[in-house]
Amino acid sequence: MKNRLLKSIILGVVVMGLAWACQPPDELPIIPKISYNRVEFFDQAAGSDSLVLYINFEDGDGDIGLRSTEDSYPYHPFNYIIDADRRLVYFGETDYKLPFYSVPLVVSGGQFRPLEKEKLFSETDTRRPFNCEQYEVIKFNLDNTGTNTEIDTFFIQKNPNNNNIYVDFYRKVNGNYEFLDWASVFSTTGCGTNFNARFPIFDTDNLGKSLSGTLRYSMLSAGFGIVLKKDTFKLKVYIKDRALHDSNVIESPDLTLDNITLN
Template sequence: MNIARRLAIYAVLVVILSSCFDPPEYSVIPQIEFNDIAFVDVGDFSAQDSLILWIDFKDGDGDLGLSPNDPRHISEPYHDSDYFLEDGSGGLIPIPKEVRYTDIPPMLKLTGQQGKLASIRTRKKPLYSYLPGWRGENCPASFVRNGVPDTIHYSYQKIYISEEDGHIIDNTYQIIDTLTAQDFPDIYIVEDTVLVKPNPLHNNIRVDWLVQGNDGNFHLFDWSEVSCTPIFNARFPVLEDETRAIEGTLQYTMKTFGLVPLFSIKTLKLRITIWDRALHKSNVVETPPFTLNDIRRGG
């Protein structure tokens, strides 16, 4: 089953100003509390249902939220994925991305690392035979190396590489274009199926789904069994431009097809974490146990 989804996050924000009273002293580590949850079933198979989650938050310096239009928020450490270089001994060196020019998509960010860009051809090399085969575009593929389990994804895409880092490719990679500008290194646009791994710090809210089993315990639901995308991890926008205490409520709307047939009368819980731009992780909160029918509200 492939579950299409659309996510939307809104915030009701209170900025704590210092005027005639002393503002509360909140920790710079975000604090969250569960507020409410609702399931809106539209009753139409052609439309998406909504699971809506409300989370209260407090933060001492207001550095919550990420903007897709801010180059700093799509560069390391908030880049979307890591790429990899072959280290020559069977290992993989993670490589992030950064925005180097405002009119060019993020580029690979190397700081002296050596090796070839890991691609779908890498697993054909003897030292890399442990790598898994193709499972589908951007689908997680599991492997074990030196007793340590891990996952990677294969993704066919365009990669922007500075001429200064041209040693990571050779004539087996397809260069579809070269961007040139006076006084700047050339930029190679490579189109290939490469190894990537989503960067968990690209998002700033994580929502795990837990399903109650026959043993009465709650178990983490593996969304990779029904979708190749980590469905319900996302970003909420910048909430405050200045450094000061804030509190408020996040409304996180998860619109999907297929929740009713997938979970039916099963008992669920959601587990939520957020983090700020300094990468301080909040406390972890869980919703009370619920079924979709328990929290159903009018569509």
């Protein structure tokens, strides 16, 4: 269900281009710090347009970046939701005992093993009709042979630590900025894409060493020109290091596509 919905929207997938310069600054804090550099827009005649964000960064121990294959705890995509009787919560089923709890689980041979103690998720049943924010369609092995599998739709809580760069768009409407939810722009079930993603480890040899430089993050979408048009908008951005420290949040100045277009 989810894959069909994803294919129905016109937003392109998020991709990244990265450029950095490493320097040996002295006594930088281990919590990453960022500052705004600039935003550029490339209007493509065919295909997805490109909005390119440049941010300056510094980090005292250089532990920034995630490999694309790192999906194990604590960088896993989501937590499962269980009920008060520790039963997994499925889409469409109602026979559950409140409250609900959130817990990261490993599924192996049909057994679910928690990776940490569950945390209270909700005292009430907050489930809505199918949407990509609350549900995940999962195929897993019931045994260790790889042949006995089951597909089901689970109630989940997305893990923010699965990404390390977070970009929110705000559009000015009647003089006030309003959050622009890209995941819902072309999808009534929130199954579009947003622009939170990953940048990779710059250099494994620099892990544990101070780093500073400029990060170039390219976002592709056929929807920029359609949704933003002549509007004024701005971005709010922060990054996260491997130790799960959040950087400061930065804001761009007021932007329009016309003012930042390079071609």
